[in-house]
Amino acid sequence: MLHHRVEGAVSAPPLFLGPSLGTSLALWDKVAPELSVAHRVVRWDLPGHGGSSASLIGPGATVGDLAALVLALADSLGIDRFSYAGVSLGGAVGLHLAVHHPERVERLAVICSSAHFSGSKPWEERAALVRAEGLAGLAEGADARWFTPGFTVPELVEDHRTADPDGYAACCDALAAFDIRERLSRIGAPTLLVAGREDPATPPAHLREIADAVRGAGLVEIPGASHLAPAERPEAVLTALRAHFDGDAGRGMAVRRQVLGDEHVDRAQARQSAFTARFQDFISRYAWGEVWTDETLSRRERSMITMTALVAHGHYDELAMHVRAARRNGLTPEEIGAVLLQTAVYCGVPAANSAFAVAQGVLAEEGLAP
Template structure:
């Protein structure tokens, strides 16, 4: 099983992040924390990279094998359907999953990747060189291939130095055999394609080829970005991914999926069961508008929305709603300490008596959780 890390609420929609050849989960360090506010983010390492065992693949490996490892990982986590974003080889894995396992991938982001990587010859040559000489020479030249001039991330170059040469070479074999051009038109998952305008490894023409072939795909080209865009332009990549992966909620029953993810199935089921012909239109209204329009807007994360909601409920003395939204804040990743800090802030701006009542409600709810 590949090594992986998880971030974000267990009840949030799952989002898998795939790495580039030669890097580890660290490629996503500047992006994943923000995405984890609204998703259960799972980062995984390629075989022989980061903390993944080298013997997960061998000579003659394929992208399909790597995709199989990702599916096995998802199964082990109890994840049936997931959104996916990947860079370079990790992006190729995502494209393969979307084309050959469409029932598993809800939305896809293909970043600095390709439907083919320039033919088998150069990759077979690189694999042979690495098996013979190791990775030191490739690590020396990595910044020129990965980043724009004058920019580097030493930790990612160190990842390449530390990778297992045999597993790295097997990944090169997978890239040599990879050509997904004939299958691109079969991808049905909503797809965002991101290119770095200064990427020498997968130039923007490769991204345009994907966007032209995948039905209704969106293309974004980032200025000032090379091959490892999440490391070089993290704010732009984060904003694009947040908007792309937040989009499905607007179409899922007027936000009912988000309402359930934030408030919990038990709360929503009670509200639905208590609905009458008189209140049914109101229940539909809050599902469509509050949860289907406001809570799905990617401008603010769910953590940020929880903090704002707690403050508003304290200000107006809505203590029953406050209890529900303290539970929601925990689902959205807020710690008890952060909730306490938010309530303390309300003592200054909403009044000490209001904050006193809010602390009593929060203490009861948090004690029930424990």
């Protein structure tokens, strides 16, 4: 079985994340935790990479062989239908699944990948080189192939260096044989293409070719990104994937960050466990994805209402958070004070007294308290 990691609630919609040649599931470290708020995320390692055995495939392997391993993994987890996102070779696996197993693929995102990888000869030569000399020399040039100048992720470069040569070479065989251009029109799953604008391996034209062939497909180009966009520009990739996969939960997470701030949301995400994942999804999907995005009330008005409700029920820890949110939403200290004064009339003087103390502490942190 492919080595894998599962994150998010068991009841959430499943989303598989496929890696690029030479990397491990660590490629998704800056993206997967956020996606797991709304999905049961399954990351997997290619054979001979990360924790997956090289013996899962052999010489002459195909992308279809890798896709079969992904389906076997899904079956082992009791997952019948799933969404899928993959980078480079991982993206090719997604294309194969969408063409040959459409009943299994709900939605598809193909990142820095291609319907063909510029002919078989370069990959045949690389496979022969790796089988003869190993990966140390090839890994030295990983930064130039993967990232824009001056950027690197040492952990991913180390993954490249320590991959099993036989597994890596078999994956090169799969890339050499892959050409699905004539079958792209058969893809019926809603499809998103994500291109790194600085990607020399699979330039935006490769993604555009897929977008032109797949009915209704969308295309996003990310500036400042090379071949491993989820590692180099995770925020941009996450924004694109949320819009494609998440619906209300994805939109809600964006609003939640805008109102509460990245620091607070990052702490909440770090504390998330299998036990709390469904609750976090509930908050993102309904509170932030539906209520806070309703344009009937402005965010300023919603902040005033929220502070009042928190005072009424004595939720002062939450009140501190929402005083900070009120400042982000444009309320002045004077307006926050006026809201709390209103609560003295309708929620009680002791409650308002505690609320003023909390708010004064928060404002003092910002250097705004009298």
